[in-house]
Amino acid sequence: MACGASATRCHRVGIVKTAGLSLDQAPPIDIPFKFFLTASLFSVIIGLLLIVKGEEVFLSRWTPLALGITHLITIGFLAQVMTGAMIQLLPVLAGSPIPAVITISRIIHLSLLSGAILLVTGFIFSHRFSLFAGAGLLAAAFTLFLIAALISLVSSGIRHNNAVSLGLGWLAIVPAVAIGIYLAMGLTGIASVSDMSRLTAIHLSWGVLGWVGIVLFATVFQLIPIFYVTKEIPTHIRHIAFAVIFSLLILYSLSHVIASRLFENSLVLIVMLFLLLGITVLYAIHRRKRKILDITLLFVLTGLVFLVLAAIVWVVGDYDLIVGVLLLGGVCLTIPIGIIYKVIPFLCWFHLQSLQVKQEKFSYSLPSMKHFISDKDAKRHYYLHVGAIFMVIISIVFPGPIVRLSGIVFSLSSIYFLKNVLFAFLAFRREQKALYV
Numbered sequence: 001m002a003c004g005a006s007a008t009r010c011h012r013v014g015i016v017k018t019a020g021l022s023l024d025q026a027p028p029i030d031i032p033f034k035f036f037l038t039a040s041l042f043s044v045i046i047g048l049l050l051i052v053k054g055e056e057v058f059l060s061r062w063t064p065l066a067l068g069i070t071h072l073i074t075i076g077f078l079a080q081v082m083t084g085a086m087i088q089l090l091p092v093l094a095g096s097p098i099p100a101v102i103t104i105s106r107i108i109h110l111s112l113l114s115g116a117i118l119l120v121t122g123f124i125f126s127h128r129f130s131l132f133a134g135a136g137l138l139a140a141a142f143t144l145f146l147i148a149a150l151i152s153l154v155s156s157g158i159r160h161n162n163a164v165s166l167g168l169g170w171l172a173i174v175p176a177v178a179i180g181i182y183l184a185m186g187l188t189g190i191a192s193v194s195d196m197s198r199l200t201a202i203h204l205s206w207g208v209l210g211w212v213g214i215v216l217f218a219t220v221f222q223l224i225p226i227f228y229v230t231k232e233i234p235t236h237i238r239h240i241a242f243a244v245i246f247s248l249l250i251l252y253s254l255s256h257v258i259a260s261r262l263f264e265n266s267l268v269l270i271v272m273l274f275l276l277l278g279i280t281v282l283y284a285i286h287r288r289k290r291k292i293l294d295i296t297l298l299f300v301l302t303g304l305v306f307l308v309l310a311a312i313v314w315v316v317g318d319y320d321l322i323v324g325v326l327l328l329g330g331v332c333l334t335i336p337i338g339i340i341y342k343v344i345p346f347l348c349w350f351h352l353q354s355l356q357v358k359q360e361k362f363s364y365s366l367p368s369m370k371h372f373i374s375d376k377d378a379k380r381h382y383y384l385h386v387g388a389i390f391m392v393i394i395s396i397v398f399p400g401p402i403v404r405l406s407g408i409v410f411s412l413s414s415i416y417f418l419k420n421v422l423f424a425f426l427a428f429r430r431e432q433k434a435l436y437v
């Protein structure tokens with residue numbers, strides 16, 4: 001891509017420092033768009049479920065609907081976003097693309113899509129076949145992705161300093177899915193699982209803290225110096241922090257077989273470490289050179305504040321549902337949305353610039369990055385999204401009709417997200433067409 005052609009020109013694009021990134025072999029932009037659009041559709045479904053079945057969802061965290069919505073967020077939304085982004089990022093990290101990227105990403109996308117639909121249907125309707133078919137498809141999708149990523153990393157000599165952190169994060173999906181399948185066997189009576197609630201806590205720790213937590217923080221650490229011109233967090237500190245979190249997750253998992261206070265308490269240490277990482281990011285952002293509060297940065301900041309709130313509520317006591325909403329809705333949705341709003345315009349611009357060089361159409365003036373997703377549109381989505389999260393929390397504390405209202409706001413927010421991503425894609429297509437004629 002463009003950077004390979006003129007490294008000095010691409011070194012700084014407007015306020016974006018692209019040092020350390022090589023977009024030479026980036027796969028077609030349709031791939032991340034397809035994953036992001038699918039993710040937004042899953043979040044529309046969450047809003048609709050809240051409208052239709054709102055009262056049932058929050059009776060307890062174990063209701064079929066609550067489990068369904070949990071997996072709509074983790075597998076429906078996050079798996080799409082994280083895999084789509086990684087497929088785009090891998091050539092940057094490893095300097096070598098995923099083999100047969102179009103076919104492989106199509107298979108992964110379809111397996112994640114159908115797997116999530118089946119798994120969630122299995123949860124909501126307590127349908128055994130659907131649950132296992134979904135789990136099988138999801139396991140296949142993740143396995144294929146991990147093998148493809150490994151091939152890409154091994155076949156290239158270049159190693160980006162973030163590859164270790166991201167690798168650890170992605171490794172965490174293996175125990176998360178394996179334990180998830182074992183739990184499903186316990187739930188449907190196929191296996192007798194001792195201490196289901198402890199094992200569920202281990203499953204969700206690998207999924208939410210290991211996979212989502214490490215990958216999300218590794219990405220934030222990578223992107224904030226580039227997009228917001230903050231100081232870089234030293235690589236060795238990041239590596240050590242993520243390696244410690246991973247090791248603590250192993251210790252916490254051992255608490256299922258060995259009764260030990262030390263092993264059990266490792267979960268508290270993991271939460272503390274994430275808090276520390278969150279505060280480090282907040283501090284780096286506070287000390288950034290350009291003090292402009294970009295709307296995408298507001299999404300990231302708000303996600304970090306939700307993380308602090310989730311930790312406080314978790315320490316205070318028995319408010320599992322609120323912790324779940326703060327963590328899954330507040331952190332795991334908000335930060336990725338902010339990153340997507342920053343990355344999509346950047347990718348559109350870079351792909352178009354590369355095409356411009358290829359077509360030798362130097363007189364054509366490319367639109368600015370804001371053309372793809374405007375601040376106004378991102379801001380409207382921000383208010384709807386944060387409003388929806390707060391309304392969901394209020395509806396847990398004061399159950400009643402407000403839950404349906406929160407569903408309406410959540411649906412509007414999700415539809416707005418879908419619209420923003422779709423319009424960015426259409427704007428990209430228009431510009432691409434203009435460069436081809």
Ligand code: HEM
Binds near residue numbers: 179204208
């Ligand atoms: C094939 C993939 C997966 C399967 C088959 C699966 C299965 C399950 C099952 C059966 C439970 C319920 C356990 C019970 O009722 O005691 C559960 C709970 C949970 N899972 Fe998964 N899961 C999968 C992937 C994931 C991933 C990747 C994440 C996170 C990123 C995740 C997050 C959660 C959470 C947060 C809960 C607990 C909900 C609560 O305690 O309120 N799951 N999962």
